[in-house]
Amino acid sequence: MTRALRAVPAGLDRVDELTAALRAALDGSGPAVLPVAGATAPAPFAAPAPSIAPAPSTAAASTVPDDVAVVVATSGSTGTPRGVMLSAGALRASAQATDARLGGPAQWLLTLPPEHVAGLQVVVRSLLAGTRPVVPAPGNFRPDAFAAATARLTGDRRFVSLVPTQLHRLLDDAAGRAALLTYDAVLLGGAATPPALLSRARDAGAAVVTTYGMSETCGGCVYDGVPLDGVRVRLSADDAVELAGPVLATGYLGRPDLDADAFTFDHDGVRWLRTSDLGRSDGGRLTVLGRADDVLVTGGVKVAPAAVERALAELPGVGEACVVGVPDAEWGQAVVAVVVPRAGRRAPDPAEVRAHVARTLGSPAAPRHVVVVEGLPLRGPGKVDRRAVTDLATARLGRPGRSAGT
Structure with a gap:
């Protein structure tokens, strides 16, 4: 019926x-x-x-x-x-x-x-x-x-x-x-x-x-x-x-x-x-690691964006962060951290970001670029729009294929 x-x-x-x-x-x-x-x-x-x-x-x-x-x-x-x-x-x-x-x-x-x-x-x-x-x-x-x-x-x-x-x-x-x-x-x-x-x-x-x-x-x-x-x-x-x-x-x-x-x-x-x-x-408590289709592959190594985002959140200058991959001629995908500075704090230094993530998760996970924005693009009920963040990061970094810079 x-x-x-x-x-x-x-x-x-x-x-x-x-x-x-x-x-x-x-x-x-x-x-x-x-x-x-x-x-x-x-x-x-x-x-x-x-x-x-x-x-x-x-x-x-x-x-x-x-x-x-x-x-x-x-x-x-x-x-x-x-x-x-x-x-x-x-x-x-x-x-x-x-x-x-x-x-x-x-x-x-x-x-x-x-x-x-x-x-x-x-x-x-x-x-x-x-x-x-x-x-x-x-x-x-x-x-x-x-x-x-x-x-x-x-x-x-x-x-x-x-x-x-x-x-x-x-x-x-x-x-x-x-x-x-x-x-x-x-x-x-x-x-x-x-x-x-x-x-x-x-x-x-x-x-x-x-x-x-x-x-x-x-x-x-x-x-x-x-x-x-x-x-x-x-x-x-x-x-x-x-x-x-x-x-x-x-x-x-x-x-x-x-x-x-x-x-x-x-x-x-x-x-x-x-x-x-x-x-x-x-011990019966679920920890969600992120979406399977969000996993990035950089230099042949898999990187989970959620893990990098958790590491970035430990830095005092980071209010919000979204990690995405952009096309890169050398690495296939370059890991990019798009961050919103915490109110009243200076934007995080790219070298500090890389060093902290490398210590926490290993060097392949360390973002090759850091893009600072005032707010992350959102969709629906307030979820971060990863597709829009990727487009934003690609536009900010200019022509795809670069493997250095911030």
Whole structure:
């Protein structure tokens, strides 16, 4: 059986409308919801190759399986639109597991766009808890707006979900930092968190909880390296992270080919999602090492950008960092560090950067170039746009093929 699918505007100024649509979708009295940033559905969820029949557009795909309550449009890291179908049961399981891990429900501040899963889940958790999320003033994320919105919270307990860039800005602002410290839990996800940023936040007194997950798991499903109740984690033979549990998506809208690649059943009949992330397990605690397709090859040696970024974050002058590869005639790919200086600190010296990374990870991982910027390009709910960073680094460095310079 199927049910109707309806696009619903999901701007931060239309949370009440989205909440009403989600309430009906979750209890079965209304159609499934496709949250969209504007008033119309996004581009078609097209198949990537001519050999696969094109999937219907979101406008044409007017029905979904009857257990699906929400379709989240996501481009992932490939830029190819796809629709992730989430059931009412999966969304409820995720919200309940979050409340259980954080000690019960609370009122939320909504700082992330609700058309993406992290922001959507703030609305879903609030709906199921019988609370109303507070939304900051319209516009780009600003610490003063965050502080003002925080002052409007009325619940006895308060939660917020942030991405690392937002946390970085709050810690650099006195009013933002003071507001941050009033939260009972600060969920931090959407991108890898530099250890130095995490330490800085916790040293300041912020109740930060790192999260790992994706649209296909209703958002974060591993908190501080430990799976939520009902969630299972394992590593494949090639160290890819695989996830199972009641939070898994039903599948991809109109893309059975993607379903077959992403979801498998083991010999016990357990359904698993194979992610594109590499990880390791330390005493049952998951550490995500980065995406397999982000790995750089320079001079025949593999370099994990996430590891270099963690090393860079240890330098006092680095506020944020993204490591990418640019074409290089000698090395194949040259490792480039694109960094945002920490407020009030001088930009890091390229020689210092190279020496620190070489000591920490070995000389092949040491960036051959350092590009200093005021801010990193972002996409979606605040994730660093690696493709845009690569383009920026290539443009700053000029003609590809150079193997020296900063």
